[in-house]
Amino acid sequence: MPDEGIIVRVSGPTVAARNMGEARMHHRVKVGEAGLLGEVIRLETDLATIQVYEDTTGLRLGERVTDVGEPILVELGPGLLTSVFDGVQRPLGAIRERRGDFIMHGISVPSLDRARRWEFRPAVKAGDRVEPGEVIGAVPEAGRIEHRVMVPPGCGGRLAKVFEGERTVVDPVAVLEDGTAILLMQRWPVRTPRPFRRRLPPTLPFITGQRVFDLLFPLATGATAIVPGG
CATH class of the missing domain: 2.40.30.20 (Elongation Factor Tu (Ef-tu); domain 3)
Structure with a gap:
């Protein structure tokens, strides 16, 4: 309760x-x-x-x-790149379609579209053993961008079923022998860092060609930056 x-x-x-x-x-x-x-x-x-x-x-x-x-959880899966969200991952486009231009108090809309179907192309087959973070397939998302579907952290084993074709983000694309379903979507706590096998240290500078940026605010290719201001 x-x-x-x-x-x-x-x-x-x-x-x-x-x-x-x-x-x-x-x-x-x-x-x-x-x-x-x-x-x-x-x-x-x-x-x-x-x-x-x-x-x-x-x-x-x-x-x-x-x-x-x-x-507080966020939803990770196909559809992220083609949507616009507010700071708590509410989809502004879906809210506008349902309630208009203003966000009403307490409105709750799924972050990822539950009805849209995605073409899942598996890279594994039933009987294969998979580990957390292993890519089991991919979904074409936006143009040439490919969304790779991975085994969730803390989950792994031998695959009992693998599904191919059109799936929604809440449909299983694979099922382990212990009955655990792997979906196109993962829900992840916002304050928990995603696990990684190893970090790739930045080695190349990101050159913008603008001296005020390259001299005073140098960045490495692949690094993260934030621009304060209104």
Whole structure:
């Protein structure tokens, strides 16, 4: 049964709720009658401090807060490159089709389209043994871009079934002998780094041709950068 508390304080995007003794750090919560998306960022006995990732205008003391029992997850799979999301991976295009140009309080839409079908081309067959991170097939996603489907972390073994052809992101593309289904989509906690076998150190500079960038803000090819500003 989900853990439920009540709001005792609202301060901008931060909410405090009592009776949250079963909650855990970074758990996803639904705040208020609208079910606003929030995350537990502090715990003191049964008092939870929650960061709300939506507008808190209209929240009242005494409204319910429900602990979902899992961290905030993102969906990884075909369709990411052809969609536009907000900061919590809500698809803006799908929201516009359903509710118009404005994002309503508490709206919840699957990040990846559940109805769209993708052509899965397997690279393995039934009876093969697979390990976490191993590529088992691919899906053409956007033009020449190929989305490779991998065995999820913590999952592996001998394949009992492999499916070929059109699949949705929630359809299994393979099934292990222990009954574990491998989907086109993976759900992953946003605060947990993805596992890797080894890191490739950057060795080549990324040359833009603009001296102000190349001199003052040098980057390596394949590295990550952020540009602050409005």
